[in-house]
Amino acid sequence: MSTGVARATATGWTLAPLALAQFICSFAGSNMNVMLNDMARDLGTTVEGIQLSITLFLLTMAALMVPFGKLTDRLGRKTCLLLGLGVYGVGAVLSALAPGLGVLILGNSILEGAGTALLIPPVYILVTLYWRDLRSRARSFGIVSAAGGVGAATGPLIGGWICTTISWRAAFGFQALVIIAIILLSLRLKDPLPADPTRPYDVVGAFLSGGGLVVFVMGILAIDRSVLLGLLLLALGAGVIACFFVWIRRLERLHREPLLSTGLFRNRVSNLGLVTQNFQWLLLMGISFLVSSHLQVVRDYSAIESGVIFSAATVGILVSSLSAGRLVRSISQRTLIVTGFLVTGLGTVLLLLVAAVPGAWPFAPGLLVIGLGLGVMLTPSVNVVQSAFPEKLQGEISGLSRSISNLGSSFGTAIVGTILGIAAAGSEGDNYVLAMVPLVIVAIAGALVASRLPGVRATVPSAAPAVG
Template sequence: MPRHPHPADPGPAGGPPGAPDRPAPPPPGTDPPHPAADPRRGVLLPLALAQFICSFAGSNMNVMINDISHDLDTTVQGVQVAITVFLLVMAALMIPGGKLTDRYGRKRCFLVGLVIYGIGALLSAASPGLGVLILGNSILEGVGTALLIPPVYILTTLFFTDVTSRARAFGAVMALGGIGAAAGPLIGGLITSAISWRAAFVFQALVVALIVLLSRRIRDPLPPEPERPFDIQGAVLSAVGLTLLVMGILAADNNLWLTLGLLVAGALVLVWFFLAAHAKERAGEEPLLSPSLFRNHTSNLGLVTQNIQWLVLMGTSFVVATYLQVVRGYDAVATGVIFTAATLGLLASSLAAERLAKRHAQRTLIVTGFAVTAVGIGVLIGLAGSSTRAIAYTPGLLLIGLGLGLMLTPSVNIVQSSFPEDQQGEISGLSRSVSNLGSSLGTAVAGTILVANLTSHAYAAAMGTLAGLAVVGLIAATRLPPGEPPGVRAEAEAAAGE
């Protein structure tokens, strides 16, 4: 298998390997080159916007539950299925999507994903029933996201090679991703109330068109490798296994035996997937996902924290939005306004991410983030459960936003920086798959607890479950190494020696 230089190895003029030549440093006494000469200029905005719109799509439907169910003559459970299937398709196809970037190129996969996503958004806007909505939103937008998100993280890693710039770049991408998820209810609520829930999907299509235009300046730092093999068997097994697991959770409120059967079947398929991957690797072939990725203890813990972060974020978004609309009777705008507290908290901590990363270890930020998030959920249960006033939701959501904003960027940076460049396609796909699996599990687990019995007690039970999972994330975070992962240390040493 062809290998590329380690990201610590400078490309032309100190840039990423294969990147367009950067101008040499100016002679003494002359003016420095204009910032526009930097090939990274203009790259980060479309990448961050892509993460924003995909995260937005995962949460904005939460405030449209009543409108969609009435308009399409379906139920709250039907809308929950549409939301969960969208997140599940992303999770199931993210690993194959990451591998396809090596074969066909990162920019090409990014653009194809955007086009598929845009078509799905327009189809959703015109959907006459739940089936077409699932096809457009859950399937096409999910497939498009699985193709376009891995390139976001691979290109960010390749273009921003030193520790400081990479932390800043990932901070911007993760900040817009978190804001998209947290602000989705507000933006979706405003559009739904002012125009229609269908206009929210038109909004997504317009943002995608803007991203396509902005992406014209992106030049893929590495050439595609069309001869690189693609593990079709692994792609099918991983997708089927993850789908069975999440569908089993969704069936929990209807049939216990069906739930157990789906969960067991999903686990067996995933075991088959890993055994097949081991066999391919021993035979000298390239599996969809190399089992060696899981030998990195730091990365494994980082993946666990990523999964739980998005599980808590999307689970909270769905549970609180559904409870406010169905039980408390709030409309889409009021529900979205209440979520502003979470958006502001996440924005504040995300904007401070770079400064905090210079002062504190990444483990410290992740541990603190989980602790603040768990406290926020506790406050949300206590105040919101005892008061019908909208202000009762503000303190808890603000703390949850602050906590999640603290740890989203460090978790991603830990995982991405733990591997060399030739494994960025694999780890980016795995990282995004794990995060999106967390999103789908959050909506499926907490949502199923709530939807099974739409009462204050069910709300408390669902949020209590999320709080317990946040504590699990906190425990995993405390086991992270106190310093930087080996990849980050190597890059720091390389940067210091230049």
């Protein structure tokens, strides 16, 4: 479709369902963090069981994002968006009615995770197709990324309030209502590119990529129970992922279309951007998971009390992410990402310093600083990756980008959960400090990786050429 048509279909309401979709999916990834005790008590399980459900939700997203991102070419972007919203909505209702942990995992971890993996790639593809120049695209990505960051940051606050005033089940009802609103808004969207039902689909590649990621993260989760089993699963997962790359390279040599083009991994700028995305969401979800668990399990704060503390991070993300679209016009994306990681690293150090301080409010300054740091770099990281490829590859790179981000979320919760679960590490307070240390290291590593990005501002022409 021509550039003019793509621009003409982008009305004032076009961005609303896309931003709301990213908001509710990010909200779902963090709102359960402050409901651990209430859910465990009501479902007759343990806090560790609820934590496992959270990690499996994030893992399902990461494993299915690439295979489902590729489906957008065959089924169409709007169709995948609506189908994903439907699956997610069913999962939310099932979770609200769950009588035990098993049904919760089916509804929340599997169905909501799969629905998210199906609907999120179209969100980012449509933003790329609707807004063609880098400046307007950066602004749109800024709004969508801000919605995601705010969703993750307000998840504990909104979820805690709903859990305390009504019930944790009502939090899933809230998600279902938002999904209905998004579906109604999405019906007005037009797909800028036609679907291609004849497009080949790499089923073997889908199983290898998804299976490898699942086994690898399960290895991290297994380490606290059996180091040997954990290492074996990590090795097996890495082996399956290696087989995936061998498989897609073989298909390319046979001139057949693989699940992912190996050319996606030859773009240095995109590769660096993907690493920064992974680290950003590892930090956001890891910190949320760690602080929420510490406040509830160790300091015995309620869901609403724990959630209120996270309003500091929400304010930080709102202030910085909503300014990111303007900042990229005058400041290079590399500078914004590096600065974001350094500021986030400072916030994690502040959280380390209050480990032995009584009360919950001493955590607020650190969370505020972390929110400011994460918010300022979410937009440029997404824009760097999406704008590095032409439209014919947007289905693949969008799925890969979201998969890498959600894999980071899975790593964050898995690493923190594993460290907290190692009884030999000492007291709960010591475990909090031990779990925070790798997050500090990730923030520093993120700044080093981002420093290797080119210093490009959003005033240059888009790197993604127009189709046709």
